Amino acid sequence: MRFLPSRTWDMIDLPLGLLYIATNLEKHGYDVILIDGVMPPEDYSPAEWKRYENYFGVTFEEMERRISTVDFDVACISAQYTVQFPNAVKTGELIKRMKPDCKVIIGGAHVTVQHREIISNYKCFDVCIRGEGEYAVLDVMDALKGQKRFDEIGGITFRANNDIISTTQREPIKNLDELPFPAYHLIDMERYFALNKRFASRTAYTFPGWERGVSLITSRGCPYRCNFCSIYLHMGRKWRYHSPEYVLNHMELLIERYGVKYFHLEDDNLTVSPERFERILSGIIKKGWKIRWDTPNGVRADTFNFELLKKCRKTGCTFLIFGIESGVQRVLNEVICKNIRIEEIEKTAELAKKASVNTRAFYVIGNPGETKEEIKMTVSHALKMIRKFDCFGGIAMAVPLFGTRLFDDCIKNGYLVKEMTPENIAEGYSHNGMIKTGEFNPEFLKEMLKLADKKTTALLKRIFLRRIFSDVRLLFYCIKSTFTTPPLKWGEVYYKVIFFHHALTWDMEYGRIADR
Numbered sequence: 231m232r233f234l235p236s237r238t239w240d241m242i243d244l245p246l247g248l249l250y251i252a253t254n255l256e257k258h259g260y261d262v263i264l265i266d267g268v269m270p271p272e273d274y275s276p277a278e279w280k281r282y283e284n285y286f287g288v289t290f291e292e293m294e295r296r297i298s299t300v301d302f303d304v305a306c307i308s309a310q311y312t313v314q315f316p317n318a319v320k321t322g323e324l325i326k327r328m329k330p331d332c333k334v335i336i337g338g339a340h341v342t343v344q345h346r347e348i349i350s351n352y353k354c355f356d357v358c359i360r361g362e363g364e365y366a367v368l369d370v371m372d373a374l375k376g377q378k379r380f381d382e383i384g385g386i387t388f389r390a391n392n393d394i395i396s397t398t399q400r401e402p403i404k405n406l407d408e409l410p411f412p413a414y415h416l417i418d419m420e421r422y423f424a425l426n427k428r429f430a431s432r433t434a435y436t437f438p439g440w441e442r443g444v445s446l447i448t449s450r451g452c453p454y455r456c457n458f459c460s461i462y463l464h465m466g467r468k469w470r471y472h473s474p475e476y477v478l479n480h481m482e483l484l485i486e487r488y489g490v491k492y493f494h495l496e497d498d499n500l501t502v503s504p505e506r507f508e509r510i511l512s513g514i515i516k517k518g519w520k521i522r523w524d525t526p527n528g529v530r531a532d533t534f535n536f537e538l539l540k541k542c543r544k545t546g547c548t549f550l551i552f553g554i555e556s557g558v559q560r561v562l563n564e565v566i567c568k569n570i571r572i573e574e575i576e577k578t579a580e581l582a583k584k585a586s587v588n589t590r591a592f593y594v595i596g597n598p599g600e601t602k603e604e605i606k607m608t609v610s611h612a613l614k615m616i617r618k619f620d621c622f623g624g625i626a627m628a629v630p631l632f633g634t635r636l637f638d639d640c641i642k643n644g645y646l647v648k649e650m651t652p653e654n655i656a657e658g659y660s661h662n663g664m665i666k667t668g669e670f671n672p673e674f675l676k677e678m679l680k681l682a683d684k685k686t687t688a689l690l691k692r693i694f695l696r697r698i699f700s701d702v703r704l705l706f707y708c709i710k711s712t713f714t715t716p717p718l719k720w721g722e723v724y725y726k727v728i729f730f731h732h733a734l735t736w737d738m739e740y741g742r743i744a745d746r
């Protein structure tokens with residue numbers, strides 16, 4: 231069960247975690263239904279968008295209606311995000327009220343970190359599962375049937391008499407290929423595609439085939455240790471991967487059964503093995519698929535060479551996002567601990583431009599340990615990457631997630647401006663800032679973001695105008711697109727994002743094509 235309404239902003243995406251758990255339960259003979267709280271009701275109309283500005287998904291009345299129409303005796307609730315956790319609690323309480331005998335299991339990234347607090351404070355949850363859920367849920371089902379003891383199951387937390395028991399850590403799944411493909415049949419894929427255009431999780435505009443896009447995970451975990459990152463807590467530091475054959479078969483199923491045309495490769499660290507990634511791309515070429523793909527969760531720039539970039543282009547890569555994080559080597563080394571060199575990033579961006587691969591970047595400012603000057607240097611670096619390599623950066627303020635080194639640092643040194651509640655974290659994501667050190671405060675960071683935005687807009691305008699007047703075909707393409715893909719909002723947003731974006735889609739179709 232996926233609860234909602236979800237916090238931060240309107241987004242729709244497949245509930246992959248639950249679909250993997252469901253498919254494994256089905257494989258072992260269980261009947262599974264999925265109540266998708268993120269999926270808005272049938273009659274979700276534009277008039278309602280305003281009402282749901284910060285809350286997307288179904289109302290609790292609708293959730294109650296959905297629960298009342300089905301019969302079940304165990305509920306699995308996914309709480310991926312700290313910001314959504316209050317909704318998970320409401321849903322757990324709703325289930326316990328409606329079906330007092332039902333056992334409620336909760337899992338997901340947030341739960342993995344806060345398991346003890348959750349089990350001691352929220353009686354609506356019977357068991358917390360930490361980390362990956364596919365096999366842990368099977369074990370808990372066995373325990374519920376009396377075929378196993380709870381305390382012999384790894385990676386769970388539960389109440390026993392007046393105690394909270396946390397069992398030992400569970401080993402991450404070694405061979406990911408033994409997992410069946412996600413149980414896509416449990417959700418209405420067509421409805422996801424229909425809503426993709428308006429609520430696509432990653433970006434608001436369209437590349438060809440975008441609306442028939444899905445997220446795909448080809449590996450799990452990451453061996454690096456960036457200070458702000460929480461991935462290791464639920465996916466581990468050991469990088470585990472599906473074989474290229476598994477990935478290609480998975481893609482084939484999605485293409486043939488569901489007409490998927492676009493893949494968002496959402497791995498924690500997709501290219502830890504560039505060789506494996508190269509074999510996936512070669513497979514796509516061999517199959518002759520006319521698909522598009524991107525890497526919205528970010529990739530490491532130091533894992534790409536020119537040959538790989540050319541293959542990215544050839545297989546339909548619409549953009550790669552590099553996790554650059556900071557434009558200052560000292561900050562990367564000593565504060566973020568990203569273990570990457572700025573020269574390597576710039577070199578890859580240059581090669582990508584040469585291979586006609588669109589690139590973007592993630593930056594994060596406001597990490598304790600950064601000086602004001604270094605924050606300004608990161609903004610300058612982001613602008614330089616646009617000017618030199620057409621690599622467009624999104625700059626975010628650091629948000630201390632539970633369980634990260636950044637969080638510990640903030641607590642230890644009293645850097646938080648507000649208490650860490652799901653509400654305040656959501657605000658942190660809305661560019662309000664949560665960290666204040668002797669060097670900077672949220673106001674300074676907001677100023678920096680404003681400045682970066684203003685300068686980026688000016689740069690984009692200049693680049694766009696230069697390009698539009700250098701090729702009359704692009705000019706016509708943009709005019710036509712303006713009428714065929716009407717924007718949700720006119721003005722600056724449209725100018726910056728959608729209009730400029732048309733220039734990039736035009737590139738994909740007609741322009742700067744290396745050797746497709």
Ligand code: B12
Pocket residue numbers: 236237238239241242243244245246247248250251305306307308309310311312313314335336337338339340359361362363364366367431432445447459460461464465496497498527631632659
């Ligand atoms: C794709 C993605 C998104 C997509 C949508 C995902 C979706 N389908 O809903 C979008 C773009 C919408 C998104 C948005 C955000 N995201 Co996000 N996202 C991811 C990403 C990259 C992959 C998720 C995924 O599909 N994983 C693959 C599946 C197989 O794994 P899984 O979901 O974790 O599920 C497994 C286990 O967690 C567990 N499990 C999960 N649910 C359950 C339930 C039960 C009962 C059990 C037993 C087990 C269990 O078992 C599953 C199978 O092993 C993760 C990173 C990550 N590795 O998880 C971040 C991640 C989940 N996102 C994160 C964040 C912070 C956000 C945002 C708040 C970012 C923002 N700036 O706004 C928003 C919040 C959106 C909202 N609605 O409120 C954080 C969450 C950390 C936290 N404690 O809050 C993560 C972990 C990344 C990080 N920075 O560390 N995200």
Ligand code: SF4
Pocket residue numbers: 452453454455456459460461498499530553568
């Ligand atoms: S930010 Fe990326 S590279 Fe760094 S630890 Fe997290 S997943 Fe790994």
